Amino acid sequence: MAQVYERVALIGLGLIAGSMAHAMKRRGLAGHIAGYARSAETRAAAAQIGFVDSVHDSAAEAVAGADLVVLAVPVGAMGAVAEEIAPFLKAGVTVTDVGSVKQAVIDAVGPHLPEGVHFIPGHPLAGTEHSGPYSGFATLFENRWWLLTPVEGSDADAVARLSALCTGMGANVDTMDAPHHDLVLAVVSHTPHLIAYTMVGVADHLRRVSQTEVIKYSASGFRDFTRIAASDPTMWRDVFLTNKEATLDILGRFTEELFVLQRAIRMGDGPLLHEYFTRTRAIRRGIIEAGQDTDAPDFGRVRKD
Amino acid sequence: MAQVYERVALIGLGLIAGSMAHAMKRRGLAGHIAGYARSAETRAAAAQIGFVDSVHDSAAEAVAGADLVVLAVPVGAMGAVAEEIAPFLKAGVTVTDVGSVKQAVIDAVGPHLPEGVHFIPGHPLAGTEHSGPYSGFATLFENRWWLLTPVEGSDADAVARLSALCTGMGANVDTMDAPHHDLVLAVVSHTPHLIAYTMVGVADHLRRVSQTEVIKYSASGFRDFTRIAASDPTMWRDVFLTNKEATLDILGRFTEELFVLQRAIRMGDGPLLHEYFTRTRAIRRGIIEAGQDTDAPDFGRVRKD
Structure with a gap:
């Protein structure tokens, strides 16, 4: 499959981010996958498993130069992460998330993002009872729904590109509004x-x-x-x-x-x-x-x- | 496996009874399996599938000569069935049931059974979302619990024999009191x-x-x-x-x-x-x-x- 993004940054390296990394690698969807997690133990695990190409000590460093930034942290932590990475985002980057709630993420993340960033919230309806960096696997999203909730003014091309990534990982994509x-x-x-x-x-x-x-x-x-x-x-x-x-x-x-x-x-x-x-x-x-x-x-x- | 009962009568021919019949046949646990169901359609299906050796037009006829009678009807129908078959039970027969509730079955069935009948209520913790004569299969009870709730005066040998049938069908047996x-x-x-x-x-x-x-x-x-x-x-x-x-x-x-x-x-x-x-x-x-x-x-x- 063709590469969709040159450089992807995963913020948070648990079940969902890990599964995305495995899936993107298997299908050749990303040129380079950079990763960051708050816990040093998780970062070490991700480096050891090898599903990311580079592990970084801060979210700011991980997002540098990325075309796609995926916020894969608990919904309550999204706002703080967005605030932290905002100054380091490349112009034209797409920022998405994988939170199970969408309006709260839009409210928490949206205000921090500068002009020229495409913010397209998302939610893969996939999971297992397990969590952490060792729990991910490449086929988690196959035949699962990935819901995107574009915000006002979301760029149609950016939405199409993110959709292509999701379908590339095996998911079916639907869009709807956050509420x-x-x-x-x-x-x-x-x-x-x-x-x-x-x-x-x-x-x-x-x-x-x-x-x-x-x-x-x-x-x-x-x-x-x-x-x-x-x-x-x-x-x-x-x-x-x-x-x-x-x-x-x-x-x-x-x-x-x-x-x-x-x-x-x-x-x-x-x-x-x-x-x-x-x-x-x-x-x-x-x-x-x-x-x-x-x-x-x-x-x-x-x-x- | 050795035969446990010479003649078994199944009253009701749905998921549980059908699965018992399939399992008993596969393991050679019963010499002859007689069956009865209230609905003519179910009786015809059981005869066609062939998991019973004989299909009867009345419960009374089905239980004649049986060493084991299994009441596999909804809990609310147990009392009426027991009343109907009571006069036709062979001396020394074991009567069990597969209802999901035990005290109510004991209260409904017990009073109808004559002296010399071993009444040993039971409940296999097994099921699927499907029901009816076509839904049964031989491995339904494998590694599942089959709970027996012997009543006061239940004969130890009769309980052991019924347990042997259950374990023969692949289940694990536990006994406890009905409440x-x-x-x-x-x-x-x-x-x-x-x-x-x-x-x-x-x-x-x-x-x-x-x-x-x-x-x-x-x-x-x-x-x-x-x-x-x-x-x-x-x-x-x-x-x-x-x-x-x-x-x-x-x-x-x-x-x-x-x-x-x-x-x-x-x-x-x-x-x-x-x-x-x-x-x-x-x-x-x-x-x-x-x-x-x-x-x-x-x-x-x-x-x-």
Whole structure:
């Protein structure tokens, strides 16, 4: 595949950045990949694994001369990083990010970027339960969605070039505005994660059911929840703090619905339960028919490369 | 493997009974497998697939001469079936069931069974999102738990024989009392299922996020929920109606926990969220260390045979 960017700078070297580096190298999408991470241990790991061509001691040094800068740090850290790198950005550079929330990133990063920089926020819908520099792999993005949320005045050519990089790494690209992205993700990702964390927390507290039994018999449904609830704590803390309104909205609806079902159980209303469960089954069928099903779980999926 | 029962009668011919039949045949665990299902269509399918040696037009006829009778119908139908077959049971027969709730089955079935019948309730912790006679496969129980909840006066030899059948089909057997079973399952299975159904229901109602988008981007966590929420509606209605107390107990705890996290999001309490998510991650690690992890999802797992 043809090179898309001459020099790419990855700020943050965890699961997503590492997977991007592996994918770009395998497909020849970038001439040189420069990397920076806050932790010296992570920098050393990235250098040792070798998925970056150069490791730098500061974000400012890493972005020097880059055509594409990828902010791959927790959403809460984006603003400070943008402020730090802003004076060192090349004119005409594209800056993107991989945060799970988009409006908050736009608000935090946008004001720091100088004129002549193309800011195109992005979000690859891909992940595993693992994190850190050793967790990345080249095929993480294959057949996954990569959502771009261009801001007002985003240059069409710059968006097309970034899209080409994403599709080059195997992803499918869609664009939408940031508030819509944040609402959709609150439904399909953020609220499900919070619920999974909660259910695992309940099991942890329960004294009458020993820890051993919860683990031993976890295959009955609970194990899928633990897989979701094993994702990176810092990343998810920031997601909920920065997509607060949409998450609280969906959580409110969730609790209302749950109370309807809880009341049906208490009152012995079998028809309501049966009708409800039949309807949700139809949604699953829709996903299968839309070809969006795979046998692999979404999180904790097997590393294949 | 040696034959464990000369004649087995399966009452109900869905996913579990069908899988038992496939597994017993493959391993030579039963001399003759007789089958009955309420629906003529299901009976015809079972005969056509051939996983039973004889298909009968009534449960009474199917159980005649059987050494083992397996009640594989929804929990709410167990009592009526037991009443119907009781007069036709051979002396010394073992009657078991595969219901997801145990105390309710004991209360419904026990009173109908005559003296000289060994009643040993059971529950295989295995399933997929599919149901019906075509959904069964021989390896469904491999490395899965099969919980037996013997009642007062259960014959030790009869329990050992039934255990041998379960382990012969590849399962691991544990015994416990019925109330404890129902509480453990409320934690590891029943409440997680209700929550998954609820979350899918919320997504279904949401007008601002189109159905298409929910399906399209479902890989971000939501898809695991839809898989769980696609299980058989009748079976799950009966589970919640018959394991009411334990489910409501765990649901109450779940809501309390959820409100703690919801409030933390609203108040911007990052440390609380981070600490909570770190703790749940440790539970996941416990499951992996206990060797209870597989890469396959628990529900909707691939059919392998």
